[in-house]
Amino acid sequence: METIVFDIGETLVRDDRYWASWADWLGVPPHTLSALVGASVVRGGDGADALGLLRPGMDVAEAARARAAAGRGEYLDESDLYPDVRPALAELRSLGVRVVVAANGTARAGDLLRALDLPTDLVVTSEEWGVTKPDPEFFARVLEVSGAAPSATLYVGDHPADDLFPARSCGLLAAHLRRGPYGHWWADHPDVRESADFRITALTDLPALVGDRPDPEGPRALRAV
Structure with missing residues (x-):
């Protein structure tokens, strides 16, 4: 190799910080979003599916841009x-x-x-x-x-x-x-x-x-x- x-x-x-920041943005407890992420994985989906369950119809990319504009974008x-x-x-x-x-x-x-x-x-x-x-x-x-x-x-x-x-x-x-x-x-x-x-x-x-x-x-x- x-x-x-x-x-x-x-x-x-x-990914803990990533999902916790989304939970904070959406106004839900972090463990609620974590549970939905886990459920999405089991069903063969991904994290965007979990966000969609919380906010049906939400444009995830647009929401991410709004978070960044508000100073709450990606960080590690x-x-x-x-x-x-x-x-x-x-x-x-x-x-x-x-x-x-x-x-x-x-x-x-x-x-x-x-x-x-x-x-x-x-x-x-x-x-x-x-x-x-x-x-x-x-x-x-x-x-x-x-x-x-x-x-x-x-x-x-x-x-x-x-x-x-x-x-x-x-x-x-x-x-x-x-x-x-x-x-x-x-x-x-x-x-x-x-x-x-x-x-x-x-x-x-x-x-x-x-x-x-x-x-x-x-x-x-x-x-x-």
Whole structure:
């Protein structure tokens, strides 16, 4: 493995602040929105579906712009990172692995992440590229910046439909991370077990995979629970 590419939400960064800020904007208790997000995941939906349940017909993009205009837009800092992020990324860099963050997100999210000065070679978001996951063009762009062949590029994420399946269909290796609502709910699904080259429970599992090859008999699960 020469390059490892990371998703952002519930891979590097907790989404707690994000959903709590939406709950505050909509005037509902945070646990109410969290419950709806969980219900949406179980039904195969996403967070926008949860917001729609609270405010039917709401234009989420327009509401996000209104939040930003009111000074209540996106924000993240060191406390939003999962504790394994810095040590895992730093160890990968020390092993000579190119570390890239490329995921769905706004240009502001990219700026906020770059301001954290993570041990990465590149941080880029879908808004900056003008294409979003799971579009195959997004993963074509991933391969452009990876500097490695698809067979030597690993994409790591929690979301099967946005991360695992499209990465594999574009020829990349893929690791499914059991983290966050999507990661936990779908971790043991037969399609995930069949499609993932690796199944991990922490980013600190990754350095052990450098130089490893996928098991032809099925995905290798590291400390799966």
